[in-house]
Amino acid sequence: MSSASTVDLTELEAAIWSTADGRGSGEDVARLHADERASLALLDRLIADTAKDLVSVRSLAGHEREQVVADLESTVSSLKALASRLGRPAEPEEPSRDGARRQAEVPGTTELHVSWSSGRVVAWAAGRGTVPDSHDDLSNRLETVGAPPVGWHAHPDVRLPDGVSAPALAISMKDALGWLVSVGAERGPLEVGASVRWLGRTAGEAVRLAASGSVVPTLRIRPSGRGHSGAQVQWRPALANSPTILALTAAMPGPVAVVDGGTAATTVASVIAAVVDVITAESVERMELPAPPPIVTTSSDVRDALIARMDGSEFQAPTAVVSAVSKSLDQWTRSVTSMSRPRLIVQLDAPGPGGVWLVTVRAPTAQDRTMPIDAALRAERGNRPVAAEWARLERAFPTIDRSGPSRRGQIALSQDEAWELMTVTGPALVAMGFDVRVPMLSRRKATPMLRLFAESADTVVGAHQLSNVAWSVLFDDVELTSAEVAKLAAQARPLVQARNGWVEIDHADLAAAAAALAEGEDLGQLTGAEILRHSIGLDGIALRGGVEVRGRSWATEVLARADGASSSATSRPEGFHGELRSYQAEALAWIGFLDAAGLGGCLALDMGLGKTPTVLAHLARTSAVGRALVIAPAAVVGNWAAEAARFAPELRVVVHHGASRASAGELVAEIDEADVVITTYATAVRDIDSLASVGWHTLVLDEAQAIKNPASETAQQLRRLAAETRLALTGTPIENGLGDLWAISDFVNPGLVGTRPAFIAQMSGDAESALRALNGLLLFRRTKSEPEVAAELPDKIDELDHCTMTTEQIGLYQAVLDALVADVDDPDAVGARRQGAILAAITALKQICNHPAAYRDDDRPLAGRSGKLARLEEIVESVFAADERILVFTHFATWGRRLAAHLTDVTGIPISCYDGSLSRGTRDRLITEFQAGRGAGALVLSLKAGGTGLNLTAANHVVLYDRWWNPAIEDQARDRAWRIGQQRTVVSHRLVCPGTIDERVEEVVAGKRHIAQLVLPRSSSMADLDTDQLRFALGLRPDELLAEDQP
């Protein structure tokens, strides 16, 4: 039988080779299929043989090695393919972990591995079918992965099951522990095999046991003859059967046990014991121990020797005595060292209606169930492990004994005790090996919120309608009455059961809630406005979570609409020629909400974020409903008109401003023909009677800081303007304090936000919290620093600000022009003199547009004498309010120095002037200081000295105070701030006085005019100059001029 079988196998093998090589006859194939099981078994052998040959060949040297390896690899592949054709399933893919690092070694890769052998870590490097590392390569590899540089010693080669020997080095656990734990924690290099990571994780679990105090002493006995034994103290792990350790046992990679061949369970136990031994030995080394007894004969001697020899050194004692002590120690610790110990369950049940928290202790049974501890104790026989665990629990949690023997394992806890068990005692009991089951307790304290429930008997009509209100307080999702709050306040650890578990309540919050509810009880009825004020924290006692308004009232409807406003945001509103950014679309939706609710509001977008287009989009949408009045500083009236023409060309816009504006009698007719009337603050005040006689649908105050003083004439007079919706636009709603915000809020919604003192008191003087409270309801605030806003902004924003001319400026301007004309008209004047006079006059006129003192240096104060200076002061104020920095460029260095001194006086912040008269060192210092500065700051620079080469990215605002003929020079100046390193959007303001030389320069800069047309209006010859043409080229144009605007 066996002989016949041999012959058959030989034939079968021949058939396999033929078929695998693709030369097999039909007979060969039939032979393979005749007994597929035998064929597959033989195939397995042949594959294994060839793979072994492959490993051997790979370790060879020589230039033919590659070819032989390829040949054998091809053979293995052919044999496997044949096995597959005979029905052998394909080899599974190795699983991957975390989607990235492979759990198993990659075939063909030599990796570092460790084996656990006789209490030592044995390192070697190999892989499936690879050439193992030599000793030198292994040392280098260990160094690469951060293994300890010392402590390694030679170890016999590790024999791998495929017959390959891997050179190895060994190290003690003491020397390797730190490295292994780091690798196990995935903090070290990851270029190691799975066995290294596993040993590191296992060592880490042993460290966890030691760190939690889960180590106990034992006494090892070694008979030494003649009735004596050697004894050694050894520490061993306790509670070493955690789910993590069990999972590690199941996950042990093959290389770990390749030297000793132990089971995973014994290997894990051995590794953990070794780590515990290393750490406890280190700790004992740091203790001062008494001297050992010279002779150990009694159990007391054993105790003394045990103390003195806690470092593990051996002592001799009579076997009978020392064995008894050893046994009693083992018995003493068995309840925490036994792998099969019963894990008692301490269960805390949430209180029922009686408010009593009940703790019960249960013991596990053999059937994977539990039973009351009392029954388990009574049923127990033999070693009584449950009794031992119960005794431990009684020591760890003495409260459990309070019920006495009749109700063993059942106690009622007060709320304070329950809190203690959930937070402190419970985790400690878990660390001691008990199973603690308590209701979920949130780790954070509950946030209190006042709930106002409003009920209106009548139809919801307006802010003055009275509603019945009821008050309660919410702690997370738990609603409490004042009685319940009082009850909780009496407890040391107040707890409430929220939807997601139990939550602790802060006593201070309870006190605040009680006070708020007490105050609410006196308020049985509130108007809509009062309810709204409560909702935003402007009335009543504020709780941390604010106020939630429920029920049915005017205020609840307003709040619901405000909440839903953003859902109607659109970036391309009807009638608007352009696209709004996301935050502008939201702002437009918010203005729509105000319009529908009959409320006013403050649109507080940062400077440069596009308030004007946003409001124009709203005005374009509502022009059919009613007309709008826009009141703005004179400097931006032109901008409003230009933006309206650009973004809402269908709007009929009238600019009511200047000497040629419509008279009171004409105004009504003019307004009748308009959708939007744009005027200045001063004109509005001057013509207030006429304007107040019109019913406006929308009133817009741009740069609404103008009304921040409610007692000012401007604020008082503008209050007379009746409008269904009042909008205040400002980039800085709070410049000097909460009073600014109140003034604006009270203007747009008279009476709604309460009195000024109450407003400031309720907001606790905190500007940011005030803005937060109002945001989205009575105020819409977005800043450039918000990432989602910044993401939509261009790198730079260029703004053109039209500035007024004061009476002094106009008079001086005219005088210079008249003198020029007279000069040029002088028949004695020759061409060169005329040319020089004109050029000098151009410079003089530009200086006058800047400031009279820039042309004719005087000692008089600068304030109030220049429209440009007034506008600059406004810009600087806004920039400083936002804690940002600004550069101010001027062409005139002397004027720059006066400007810097003036701004220093006005703002109280030292502001320097950078110009060519300074030494290089001083200039460098100015730049360094400005760049290093934080918060509000400014630097004035002469265009010539500071326009190029400097890096001033600390600033994100630039003002070009006067214009230069070449736009590239201005771009270079702006680019001091807008350059590499700048993280924010740079806003650049160009100040221009319309109707003056300034505007002519602007036209030249814009490419609409050549400079020659100014100097030589008609021909290239100076002699041809006509004085009328000169006046036209350089003179004031009253229809374009923004004259000083005094009410």
Added chain:
Amino acid sequence: MNQPRNTRPTSRRPQQNRRPTKPVDVWRPADPLPDLAPITVPDDVSALLRTLGDPPTAGGDILASYFIAVVERTAAIAAAIALSADLLATVDPAV
């Protein structure tokens, strides 16, 4: 295909002296490692030892005090090892 294979003698692959059992595959894929949790050190590291009561020997209370001293020092050293491996749990300031 490599041509020389058709001349391969079958005797080149002896069938005798094979081990009857398949060798252990040292390279087999292992189970994934359990999740890594930070190491916490309880306030009272000797609590577990104290739940056992005093050691059942004469002068057990003295012995217990030494055992407790070892446990406390062991926990301190273990915590230091955990810290150096960035494994030590930090206290959550939000709690």
